[in-house]
Amino acid sequence: MNLVTDMPRLNGIHASTMGWLLSSEIRLSAGFASSRKLLLYGLYRSIQNRRRVDFMVTTAAEAIEGLKRHRPGVLIVTPRLDAGDGLDLAKQARSLVPDIRTIVLCDLDQDDLFEAGRADVDAVVTEQECFDVDQQLRNMLISLSLGRQYRSLAVQRYLLEEEQGWRKPHPELTAREQQLMDLWVEGLGDREVADRLGVSYGTVRSHGRTLRKKLGVNTRSQLVLKVLSLGLSRATGF
Numbered sequence: 001m002n003l004v005t006d007m008p009r010l011n012g013i014h015a016s017t018m019g020w021l022l023s024s025e026i027r028l029s030a031g032f033a034s035s036r037k038l039l040l041y042g043l044y045r046s047i048q049n050r051r052r053v054d055f056m057v058t059t060a061a062e063a064i065e066g067l068k069r070h071r072p073g074v075l076i077v078t079p080r081l082d083a084g085d086g087l088d089l090a091k092q093a094r095s096l097v098p099d100i101r102t103i104v105l106c107d108l109d110q111d112d113l114f115e116a117g118r119a120d121v122d123a124v125v126t127e128q129e130c131f132d133v134d135q136q137l138r139n140m141l142i143s144l145s146l147g148r149q150y151r152s153l154a155v156q157r158y159l160l161e162e163e164q165g166w167r168k169p170h171p172e173l174t175a176r177e178q179q180l181m182d183l184w185v186e187g188l189g190d191r192e193v194a195d196r197l198g199v200s201y202g203t204v205r206s207h208g209r210t211l212r213k214k215l216g217v218n219t220r221s222q223l224v225l226k227v228l229s230l231g232l233s234r235a236t237g238f
Contacts, residue, residue, distance in 0.1 A: 028073035033063040060084025123150040
């Protein structure tokens with residue numbers, strides 16, 4: 001469902017990056033996709049020219065339909081959607097609209113920042129930054145217009161800290177993390193691991209994000225390969 005049709009009529013003009021991005025001087029239209037409806041409402045409220053908003057949806061399938069129909073100049077996503085993955089969606093968008101620019105909005109969740117910062121997308125900024133207008137975000141628009149990638153200062157600082165952190169000795173693992181890691185190395189999926197250990201699927205997913213962060217990887221396969229290469233698992237592999 002396209003939430004634009006459900007947005008209330010809101011009064012007032014709110015200066016923000018997104019409002020400026022869709023202003024009359026920029027002349028772009030945009031599509032939005034996020035699982036966070038309150039964020040979408042906030043963004044909608046901040047935009048002066050709301051006719052430039054082609055769609056605001058919560059799933060990847062709805063966004064793909066909107067991309068095919070409207071062919072917006074900008075796709076703005078969060079990594080987490082109600083169904084599908086925002087970073088994968090941003091990559092797919094280029095095959096549907098070759099000249100589209102993709103912007104990822106992250107909250108201060110470190111997993112999102114880590115994965116989004118290294119993803120093949122045009123720009124990554126924090127949600128807090130997107131409601132401000134300052135020079136660095138004007139720089140984002142300049143970078144996008146020149147076909148360059150952009151990472152906000154907050155994202156750059158975080159990535160630098162992470163890169164420096166992974167040069168330290170191997171992180172200590174809790175007993176539960178060691179159990180989970182051994183089962184993943186054996187080839188079990190998240191739901192199988194949850195059943196084996198008697199914990200929830202969400203708990204396993206949460207531990208997975210923590211372990212990927214600790215080991216400086218983005219995906220499950222990278223995690224398993226790094227665990228095996230560092231000799232951190234008691235399991236023998238697949």
